[in-house]
Amino acid sequence: MVPNExxxxxxxxxxxxxxxxxxxxxxxxxxxxxxxxxxTCDCLEVALTNSRIDSGG
Structure with missing residues (x-):
């Protein structure tokens, strides 16, 4: 769940x-x-600090 879409x-x-x-x-x-x-734009870059989210976390 992400608070803001x-x-x-x-x-x-x-x-x-x-x-x-x-x-x-x-x-x-x-x-x-x-x-x-x-x-939605090639001008944006996304960096993940963790690609796995444990249950309840």
């Missing part, structure tokens, strides 16, 4: 950077592996 970064000028951190929670009984993250 959308984030508005506002105006970001060319060469500018914005950061946003998401906490993903797994309320289920089994671990979840994140295999793919998609963005």
């Amino acid at each position: 959308r984030v508005d970064f506002g105006i970001v000028h060319q060469g500018g950077r914005q950061r946003q951190y998401f906490e993903v929670i797994n309320p289920g009984a089994a671990p979840v592996d994140i295999r793919q993250v998609e963005t």
